[in-house]
Amino acid sequence: MTDGRPCKVCNFTRQKSYGVIVPSLDDLKKKGCEFLGVSPSAPVTVVLEGDGTIVEDQAYFLCLPFNTKFMLLHDKETWAPARKIDGGTAWMARESVVLEADAVDSCIAEAPWWNLALQLKQDLTSIILMSEGDLQSLVEAPCSELASALGFQEKKAEELQETLQRVLDRREEERQSKELLQLYLKAVENEGRQQGATSPSSQDGAGDVDMPDGLEADSASEFMSRTLMVLKGKTSPETRLSTEDLQAVVSRGLEAMQQVLGWDAGRTAALLQACEAELSTRLQQIQAMQSISGTQQDDGKPRQGAGTATQGSS
Template identity: 55%
Template sequence: MTELKACKVCNLTRQMFYGVAVTSLSQLRIRGGEALGFSPDASVSVVLEDDGTIVEDEDYFLCLPADTKLMLLNNRETWTPVPRAYGGTGQPNGESVDLEVDGQDNVDGAESWHSAATRLKQNLGNIILMSEADLQSLIDVPCSDLATALGFSQQKSRILQETLQTIVDRREEERQSKEILQLYLKAIEQESNQDPPETSAKLDETDGVQVETTATFSSRLLMVLKYKTHPETRLSNEELQMVVRQGAKVMVEALGWDSERTAVLVQDCEDELSKRLQRVQALNSLSAQKKQSSNTTSQPRTERETRAKRRKQQP
């Protein structure tokens, strides 16, 4: 029997949280939607209540700790942070968070690292689910304060902060790689725009990946993007290039999604296109090496055949 996961769900207003126990993300949408009074045929999306992270992958959902607060959004609703009253921190249902912060400290920053430390204390595996802002807040906090919040020794807390810094650095390297890819794709687009008018609707070959210059979205493409899990793996090279070139702003209008969810989709398409480009380049390199090796091997054989023919021609 599949294990039940306990969750707390709320709607966009956060006026009330409902506890549900489900076995999957799809079941959460159904039962949570019923608890919140959503229409049975409504399109429901799930995000983390505290920071708006979109939850649409089943494995990601199963990794969340018990009693995670999730927000269910209906139709075109978009996540917003908890409203803050002037001079204090607003919390739904009269809940409040008491933070010991000096008068000159940033209250929002203190709350951020306290919240992140609490999630980390529940399960160290939550590191992979944290945003860079949360990770950086744990890195910047004094080691002694972090040790107290987690119940660690100062040495262990120092090692943890070094590990978190490594994770942040790695994410920054990945971001820079993506920026390079974006520049590469932009160069392709500029070359495409310089083609003669009579050939502008054709497909160009770039490192083995076809690039489509038309900007029309087929119904099949939109269906895959909206309703398939990991849609980027189901698209052709031309379709991936089209999504990346149009960008999140155009795709928001085409899909009817919020900007954050659409940006994640476009980024996934960029990553998939990058992987395919790398595979094509690797295959081209391997083919060139094999061809060079074949030429080197055939040369001595040709010389031996030439010498043999000369000996036969001698009287």
């Protein structure tokens, strides 16, 4: 095509960019939609990628220099300037000092939350199918960046992050409830195995709570990676830890926890007291459930004295 003009076309995220040769603005729209996966019948707006100027006039299109980069916008998409991001930022470990615009867009696309945000833009109900890791990455995403990806105002994006945090908190509460129920069932199972071999020594310790073997195991690597994040990053962490983690925290003592957390003695002592109180509450709940279970079992058994008297009379 001898009268064609070489130019570039990209989508609103700059994640996809293609080079095309077209003779007119209408042909640019058609080819751009084809390359970017947009329906040919969908209305699109052509803007300059650099400053967002809308290009609607064929004569203006022909006056632009070769290799001009255009952006195609459809539906509710809006133009936004390319972001230049310091390569040393924490969420993108890059060695370069300043990234070029196209490289920045590629890096944003690699961020865990970016594709999730685009997925939410298409269907907000997809939240219920996301893992906790996905939800956490959206909560920790920069609010302004998330708003841009979703096409929201920043206030709305902040409200969405608060909602996702509540979803995470509810899942954590459900997990803790499940763990408490499993702990109770295991304690009942252990008690059932010991009923046939009762001894005076075991009777002396009848008021003690049989704790699962798992509570006695304490892996330093697991403690560091899983429990410390909860202790340092959330309010009322004692309510968010499993019973096993609470046992591990309490067993370490003040000095060890102070060294691990890097806190002063007063703050560490307050945390340990809160963990001890929470652990005590849970164990009391287990004891209460065991007591109820034992009472129900005793009510269903015939009393030995009554059985002996019956045999003697016969």
